[in-house]
Each structure stands twice: as structure tokens, then as C-alpha cells.
Amino acid sequence: MRLSSIAITLGTFALAAGLCLVAAFFTVRLIEDSSTVGVRAELDREALTWASVDANGLQLFVIGTAPNEASRFQALSAAGRVVDTTRIIDEILVNDPSLAPPPRFSMEILRNDNSVQIIGLIPSETNRDRLIEDITRLAGTDAQVSDLLEVADFDNPDGWDDSMRFAIAALRALPRSKISVEADQVSVKAMTDSADAKRRLEADLARRAPKGMGLDMDLSAPRPVITPFTTRFLITPDGARFDACSADTEETRDQIMQAATAAGLRGKTSCTIGLGVPTRDWGDAVAMGIKAMQDLGGDSITFSNADVTLIARMGTAQSDFDRVVGELENDLPDVFDLHAVLPKPPAETPEGPPEFTATLSSEGKVQLRGRLSSEISRNTIESFARARFGSDDVYTGARIDETLPGSWPVRVLAGLEALSKLANGAVTVTPDMVSISGDTGNQKASAEIAGLLSEKLGEAKDFDIAVVYREKLDASLGIPSPQECEAQIVEIIGDRKITFEPGSATLDSSAKEILDDLADLLQLCGDIPLEIQGHTDSQGREIMNQQLSQQRAQSVLEALRNRRVLTASYRARGYGEENPVADNGTEEGREANRRIEFHLIITEPEVAAEPEADPEAAPEAETAPEPATEAEPETDEGAGPPQDSAEDMIDAGDDAPANEEGSSDEQN
Known part of the structure; x- marks a missing residue:
């Protein structure tokens, strides 16, 4: 009986302990869940989505990777508002800002x-x-x-x-x-x-x-005003081409280009979109004209405002000419006036066809040769040429021929005006043709000349243009002349200086900015003959100073080459101490003598022989020597320093490395 009582008592205590354990377990789970849910809700309210929560008994672990310390502290504070801070275990990592990828600047x-x-x-x-x-x-x-x-x-x-x-x-x-x-x-x-x-x-x-x-x-850019509004298309044995192309809209330009491509045009061709079109039917009319030229097999059609001139190829059958011209005349809008010409072979004469020729050299010298219709005409044309090209640059060697047609002076004046739009070239005038050729820096020169000749020559608009665009002649590109480049080097350098490391030809880091500025200019100047000269003071041995100056000039040349400057026409030369610009007896003088200079390579021009006399020239015609031509730049490494050029002083630092006779290593 007594044993049974003890067992009951022990069983009761065991049951109570078990119930307590179960109650404690569920209580802890309840606390964990409620704490976790509460802290997560608080973190969400603070928009701290990077942080998460875990619980182990009464301990609450806040984990995650914070973007910075401020966010870490914010997460711990949010958790502390829900549970006691002594229960919070901080397991937050802070992101290393140095590892973050940079933004797109x-x-x-x-x-x-x-x-x-x-x-x-x-x-x-x-x-x-x-x-x-x-x-x-x-x-x-x-x-x-x-x-x-x-x-x-x-x-x-x-x-x-x-x-x-x-x-x-x-x-x-x-x-x-x-x-x-x-x-x-x-x-x-x-x-x-x-x-x-x-x-x-x-x-x-x-x-x-x-x-x-x-x-x-x-x-x-604003659209230009085109006067006269001109389009000129040619089909020659060499292929199809535009001498001038004008359109009022992009749709009109595309329409003209499609017609030209169908007629044999190849390659890239520009067509200027501008103001001044005489009619909205311009594109239709030009396309019809190009198609007519294609049917005839050549030669040219010119639209100048509402005037249309068609020149058929010599030898075209009369029946084909009449048919094509008749169809074109009927199809063109009423505003256009068509003038069509079928050239006939020129009649042979003992003297050959009359001709006038004007040539323009690259130095601006003009020679007038051939035939003019009267003394008054010759005086007028010579005066016009002197006004256009300069009174001292015109030589006249033309004779009088009173049998020339009455339109001859007009054709000659139109040819000279066209020649004035070129940098160099020639114009030839015959009774049936005005031909102009040469070089220009104006990309629109062919179109401008075509518009000029079509306007000046009236219905006799058969002319030929062979003009080549040269970028180096284009003043609109702002490419300075060699002399202007030399002057701008002086302006860019100003009172700044380039230094070298003591006793060496290694450029100092301070040289970068000025060399960058020089490179920008010299890239624009292009291929000019330039000498980079190195100079030193008189301290140290003469031979070592010369060598150091050569090395320093070469270092500047290499630095410019590395900056994509075209240096094929440059040369580097060291003159050592032989050309001082100041007293070597003072520190200021030696500082001035340590320098780099930039000079154009200039030689005396050779004088060309006088031109041969024109056998047709009138005895009383004045004579003038052939314009002198400038010789190619001298590139002999042994030449002395060029004269009369800008001296661009750049401090070259110390002049020579240390040697047994003393040097300027201590000077900077």
C-alpha cells in the first residue's frame, strides 16, 4: 500500500514535469514566431528588404548584407523596437563600397x-x-x-x-x-x-x-538660296555625272537621283536642297530631261530656272533627235522653255577653229592668249581680268580677229568669271564650247560654275566642266597656312614652358598639357615643313650639349607623333649652345637659352624661265615673265636654322648631364 502511494506521487511529479516541458516548448515557439513576425513587419515598414530574421529560443538573429553602416544601424534599431535589445544578435554584414560597380557617368x-x-x-x-x-x-x-x-x-x-x-x-x-x-x-x-x-x-x-x-x-544649317536654280546632267563616254544638282525637297532629290541612276549614274553624288525653285514640278521635269538624254545616248541637259537646254551627242540620227525632243517638249510643264541642239561637225578652215585660252597658276598669275574680236574687247577683257585677279598678276598675249562671232566677248567674260572661282586652272573658249578645268577648295564649285555659265551663255549653253575638289584648298575648313600655323604656335605657347627631367631628354610630366594643345593645332595644320630645334646654355661640354639638344628635339617630335600629328615633313635638330638668345653669364640668361623652337623650313624660291612668246600674239601686246614657282622645302639635315621665323620659347630644363667639366644639373 505504501509502495503504491510512492509510485503515484512520482508519477504525478513526472506527469507535471512533462506537461511543463510541453508548455515551455510551445511557449518558446510562440515567442520565437511572434518576435520573428513582429521584427520582419517592422523591417518591411522601414523598407529594409535586404535584412532577414531568424530565432533560436529567446535569441533573435538579424542577418543580411547592408549597403552601408547607416542601413545596418537602422535595421538593428527597427528590431530593438519590437524585442528587447539584449535578445538581438547582430549578424549583419556591411557591403564594401570599393567593390560596388561604378555608375554610368x-x-x-x-x-x-x-x-x-x-x-x-x-x-x-x-x-x-x-x-x-x-x-x-x-x-x-x-x-x-x-x-x-x-x-x-x-x-x-x-x-x-x-x-x-x-x-x-x-x-x-x-x-x-x-x-x-x-x-x-x-x-x-x-x-x-x-x-x-x-x-x-x-x-x-x-x-x-x-x-x-x-x-x-x-x-x-539653313537651306541656301540657289540662284539660278540649276541642274546639269551629262552622259559622256566616261559615264554619267552631274555638274550641278538642285532640289527643293528630299522627295524631289530622291526622284532626280533615281532617274540619274537609271541613266547610268554610279557612285556617290550630292544634290543640294535649297530655296528658289521656279515650280513644284521641278523634280518631274528634271527626271523627264534625264530620261530624254538616256534615250538619245548623251550628251548634256541643263535646267537653269525655267530654261532647258539639251545638247545631243554629235552624230545622233536626226529622226531620233526629232522624236525625243518632240516628246520631251510635249511632256514638260508649261513653265519650261526647251532649246535643243544637234551639233554638226565643225567646218575645216586653214587656221583651225578660233580659240581663246586663260590659265590661272597656283600663285595667282593669269595669262590670256588666243583671239579676241576687237581692241575695245581686248581692253575690256583685260580690265575685267585685272579686277578679278589683281592688276599685277595678268599677262595678255591675245591677238585681234574681227571675224569672230558677236557673242565672243560675252563667252570670254563668262569663262573668266568661272575661272575666278578656282584656285588654279584653265578656261578655253571656242564658238561651240566653253571648257573649264582646274582645282578648287569649294565643294560646290562645279554647281556654281554650271549655274553661272548657263545664265551667262543664254541658249548657247554647251560647256564642259572638269573641276577637282582639293581639301587642302578649302578655306571653309579653317586649315591655316604654314605661316599662320607658325604664328599660332607662338600664341599657343605664350609664357608657358616645357621642362625635361634634369640632365636628360625625358619630358617632364608638366609638358603634357602644352603638347596636347600643340598637337590639336598641328593636326589642323596638316603636312607642313617644320623644324623642331633644341638649344642649350653654354654650361658643360659643347659636344654633350649638342647631343642633348638633339635628343630633346627628338623627344618633342616623338611626343607629337604619339598624339597622331603627321610628322613626315618634320625634322628634329639640336643646335646645342651655338645660338644663344641671352647672356649665359646669368641664371636668367641660361634659363632663356635652354629652349625648344619651332620654325618653318623655308628656302629661296627658284626663278622659272620666262614663257615662250605666243606666235599669234599681236606685236604691240605687252609681255610679262612667267610667275615664279616656289621650290620644294629643303630637307637637308645639315642646313642651318631657318631665318625670319617665329621663335617659340619652351623651357628645356637642364642643358646637359653631369660631366667632368661641369654642367647645369643643379639648375631646374
Whole structure:
């Protein structure tokens, strides 16, 4: 009985303990769940989605990777508002900002005539104050500059400095523009004053774009007024071509180009869209005319405003000519007036067909030869030539022929006016043809000459144009002459100096900026004959000074070559101490003598022989010597320094390495 009582008591205690354990287990689970749910809800309210919660008994673990310390503290505080902070175990990691990928840096510069806005995200390494200062200076003191930039704590990405520098240079020439800058891309959208300004800016920006940087240009210009509104199309044995092409809309241009392509036109051809079209039916009329030329097999058709001149190829059957011309005359809109010519073989004469020739040399000298109809005509034409080309540059060797047709003076004057649009060339006038050939720096010269001759020659509009565009002659591109380049080198260098490391030919790091500026100019100057001269002071041995000056001049040449400057026509020469510009007895004088100079390579021009006398020239005609031609630049390495050229002083640092006779190593 007693044993049974003890067992009951023990069983009761065991049951009670079991019930307590069960109650404790469920209580802990309830606390864990409620704590976890509460903390998660609080973290969600704080938008801390990166953090998560786990519980182990009464302990609450806050885990995750915080973007920064502030976010970590915010998560712990949120958990502490739900449970006792002594229960919170911090297992939060903080993200290393150095491992975060940099953002995509970009900047937009919006400029109009009186304000500039700068918007975007730039790296903290960029000198923001210097950037705003540069933009403010180029925009002018009256312009308002708005700085709306944001900054991120990152280094400049590769290419960012080059893109920034290019954007600032472009902004200087574009008063109405939007420039978008990224590390590897610059986009320029701008309005220019004229088509010539657009071409000049496009060429200049493309030339200055850093290597490896993408450049997207969208430059617009107002449409030009074309007077007369001219299109001239030819089909010759060499193929089909335009001497001039004008259209009033893009649709009209496409219509004309489709007709020309069907007639045999190949390759890239431009057609100017402009104002001044005589009728909205221009595209239809030109397409009809080109089709008629194709049916005839050549030779040319010219539209000058509402006047149309068709010249058939010599030898075309009369029946074919009549049929094609009749169909074209019926199909053309009423506003157009057609004049068609089927040339006949020229009659043979003992003297041959009369001819007048004018030649224009690259030096601007003009020679007039051949036949003119009267003494009054000769005086008039000579006066016109002197007015166009300069009174001292015209030589007349033309004789009088009173049998010439009455339109002869008009044809000669039109040819001379066309010649004045070239840099060099020749014009030949015959009774049936005006032919002009030569070089020009104007891409639209052929179209302008075609418009001029079609207007001046009236119905006798058979002419031939063989004009070649030369970029180096294009003044609109802003390419300076060699002499202008030399003067601009002086201006760019100013009072700045380039230094070398002491006693060596290694350029100092401070040389980068000035060499960058020089490279920008010299890339624009192109292939000019330039000598880079190195000079030293008199300290140290003479032979070592000469060698060091040569090495330093060569270092500058190599630095320019590495900046994509065309240096094939350059030479580097060291003159050592032989050409001082100041007293070597003073520190200031020695500093001035340590220098780099840039000189054009100039030689005396050779005098050409006088021209042979024209056998047809009248005895009383004046004579003049053939224009002198300039010799090729001297490239002999042994030549002395050029004379009468700019001296661009760049400090060359120390003159010679240490040697047993003393040097200037201690000087900087």
C-alpha cells in the first residue's frame, strides 16, 4: 500500500514535469514566431528588404548584407523596437563600397546665346570647379551658367578626361548646341549659320576627336538660296555625272537621283536642297530631261530656272533627235522653255577653229592668249581680268580677229568669271564650247560654275566642266597656312614652358598639357615643313650639349607623333649652345637659352624661265615673265636654322648631364 502511494506521487511529479516541458516548448515557439513576425513587419515598414530574421529560443538573429553602416544601424534599431535589445544578435554584414560597380557617368551641356546648363552625374575625381570655370569663361561674362551636376565617389573612368576636354573645345565653336558626354562617346547636336560653316565644323570636330572615342554629330544649317536654280546632267563616254544638282525637297532629290541612276549614274553624288525653285514640278521635269538624254545616248541637259537646254551627242540620227525632243517638249510643264541642239561637225578652215585660252597658276598669275574680236574687247577683257585677279598678276598675249562671232566677248567674260572661282586652272573658249578645268577648295564649285555659265551663255549653253575638289584648298575648313600655323604656335605657347627631367631628354610630366594643345593645332595644320630645334646654355661640354639638344628635339617630335600629328615633313635638330638668345653669364640668361623652337623650313624660291612668246600674239601686246614657282622645302639635315621665323620659347630644363667639366644639373 505504501509502495503504491510512492509510485503515484512520482508519477504525478513526472506527469507535471512533462506537461511543463510541453508548455515551455510551445511557449518558446510562440515567442520565437511572434518576435520573428513582429521584427520582419517592422523591417518591411522601414523598407529594409535586404535584412532577414531568424530565432533560436529567446535569441533573435538579424542577418543580411547592408549597403552601408547607416542601413545596418537602422535595421538593428527597427528590431530593438519590437524585442528587447539584449535578445538581438547582430549578424549583419556591411557591403564594401570599393567593390560596388561604378555608375554610368554622363553629362549634358545645353548652350544657347545667353545661358548654359550643365546636367548629369560626374565622378568625384573630376575637377568640378575647373569645369564650371572653363565653361563660364568660354560662354562669356554675360551668360548665365547653371550647375545641375551630381557627384558620385568614384575615379574617372577610362576616356572620361579626353571626352570632357573634347566637349569643352566643341562648345567653344557652337553657341547653339547640345553636347552629351560619356567616357567613350560624345554626341553633338547643333545649329550652324550656313552650309559652309556646317562642313567646316564637321571636318574640324572629326579631326580633333581623340582616338578611341566615338563621335556622333547632328549639325543642321539653313537651306541656301540657289540662284539660278540649276541642274546639269551629262552622259559622256566616261559615264554619267552631274555638274550641278538642285532640289527643293528630299522627295524631289530622291526622284532626280533615281532617274540619274537609271541613266547610268554610279557612285556617290550630292544634290543640294535649297530655296528658289521656279515650280513644284521641278523634280518631274528634271527626271523627264534625264530620261530624254538616256534615250538619245548623251550628251548634256541643263535646267537653269525655267530654261532647258539639251545638247545631243554629235552624230545622233536626226529622226531620233526629232522624236525625243518632240516628246520631251510635249511632256514638260508649261513653265519650261526647251532649246535643243544637234551639233554638226565643225567646218575645216586653214587656221583651225578660233580659240581663246586663260590659265590661272597656283600663285595667282593669269595669262590670256588666243583671239579676241576687237581692241575695245581686248581692253575690256583685260580690265575685267585685272579686277578679278589683281592688276599685277595678268599677262595678255591675245591677238585681234574681227571675224569672230558677236557673242565672243560675252563667252570670254563668262569663262573668266568661272575661272575666278578656282584656285588654279584653265578656261578655253571656242564658238561651240566653253571648257573649264582646274582645282578648287569649294565643294560646290562645279554647281556654281554650271549655274553661272548657263545664265551667262543664254541658249548657247554647251560647256564642259572638269573641276577637282582639293581639301587642302578649302578655306571653309579653317586649315591655316604654314605661316599662320607658325604664328599660332607662338600664341599657343605664350609664357608657358616645357621642362625635361634634369640632365636628360625625358619630358617632364608638366609638358603634357602644352603638347596636347600643340598637337590639336598641328593636326589642323596638316603636312607642313617644320623644324623642331633644341638649344642649350653654354654650361658643360659643347659636344654633350649638342647631343642633348638633339635628343630633346627628338623627344618633342616623338611626343607629337604619339598624339597622331603627321610628322613626315618634320625634322628634329639640336643646335646645342651655338645660338644663344641671352647672356649665359646669368641664371636668367641660361634659363632663356635652354629652349625648344619651332620654325618653318623655308628656302629661296627658284626663278622659272620666262614663257615662250605666243606666235599669234599681236606685236604691240605687252609681255610679262612667267610667275615664279616656289621650290620644294629643303630637307637637308645639315642646313642651318631657318631665318625670319617665329621663335617659340619652351623651357628645356637642364642643358646637359653631369660631366667632368661641369654642367647645369643643379639648375631646374
